[in-house]
Amino acid sequence: MDTGSIILAGATASLIAGLATVVGAIPLLGLRRPTEEQQNLLLGFAAGVMLAASFFSLIIPAIEVARNQGAGRIAASGQVVAAVLLGALAIAELNRRLPPLDRLGLGPPGIAASASIRRIWLLVAAITLHNFPEGMAVGVSFGGGDFEQGRMTALGIGLQNMPEGLAIAVALMTVGYSRRKAILAALASGLVEPVAGLIGVSIVTAAQAFLPWGLGLAAGAMIYVVAADIIPDAHARIAGGGRLGSGLMTGLAAMMFLDTIFG
Numbered sequence: 001m002d003t004g005s006i007i008l009a010g011a012t013a014s015l016i017a018g019l020a021t022v023v024g025a026i027p028l029l030g031l032r033r034p035t036e037e038q039q040n041l042l043l044g045f046a047a048g049v050m051l052a053a054s055f056f057s058l059i060i061p062a063i064e065v066a067r068n069q070g071a072g073r074i075a076a077s078g079q080v081v082a083a084v085l086l087g088a089l090a091i092a093e094l095n096r097r098l099p100p101l102d103r104l105g106l107g108p109p110g111i112a113a114s115a116s117i118r119r120i121w122l123l124v125a126a127i128t129l130h131n132f133p134e135g136m137a138v139g140v141s142f143g144g145g146d147f148e149q150g151r152m153t154a155l156g157i158g159l160q161n162m163p164e165g166l167a168i169a170v171a172l173m174t175v176g177y178s179r180r181k182a183i184l185a186a187l188a189s190g191l192v193e194p195v196a197g198l199i200g201v202s203i204v205t206a207a208q209a210f211l212p213w214g215l216g217l218a219a220g221a222m223i224y225v226v227a228a229d230i231i232p233d234a235h236a237r238i239a240g241g242g243r244l245g246s247g248l249m250t251g252l253a254a255m256m257f258l259d260t261i262f263g
């Protein structure tokens with residue numbers, strides 16, 4: 001197999017996997033502006049998707065990659081634990097330093113609305129960031145020249161990108177963005193994958209060394225956003241969270257299923 005066709009295959013597969021993100025957001029075209037109650041259900045769904053994705057498509061694969069590179073059990077787990085904590089710290093710092101958006105003239109006036117929008121953009125940023133190591137993983141799996149392995153990785157990642165795209169789009173709709181803008185944001189987030197895929201397939205060895213860190217950092221960021229932003233935000237809308245819990249469990253179950261059937 002020549003290098004050119006390997007790179008082409010890796011780039012194409014990660015592009016298709018990335019485009020699945022916007023496919024997942026398309027059902028939203030049929031939805032009008034959701035009520036507060038529905039918003040919490042949808043935010044819960046997004047939170048559940050992010051939690052399951054963090055463990056099943058980021059943390060567990062990160063430990064596996066580290067082990068395959070020859071790290072022992074303790075070293076592999078320790079490395080990924082460190083990456084998860086660093087990812088959480090980084091997003092916490094970002095959370096703390098971002099000024100309220102209305103002060104920047106971005107969000108609508110009013111602290112509550114602006115805090116909510118800021119949280120939603122952190123969610124979008126966390127999901128977008130995690131698409132980077134994921135796209136890289138697709139590229140790396142093609143980089144070895146084993147297309148069967150590459151296709152399975154791309155399929156698995158593509159499938160779990162659908163609920164993630166939906167999560168991004170519904171979250172943006174809950175703070176008043178139009179359906180069109182919400183779906184475009186899901187598309188933009190997915191397009192990170194072919195870029196990362198191209199890098200992964202081109203520099204397999206270096207990308208492989210980065211993967212346990214990249215996947216772990218992304219997981220830490222996503223878990224932190226769920227715990228520190230999405231859940232408190234839902235509780236601020238409706239005391240007790242309303243249907244947040246049912247949404248969370250539905251998203252978690254759907255994502256867990258998608259993430260593990262190709263394990």
Ligand SMILES: [Zn+2]
Pocket residue numbers: 053057130134160161164
């Ligand atoms: Zn994902």
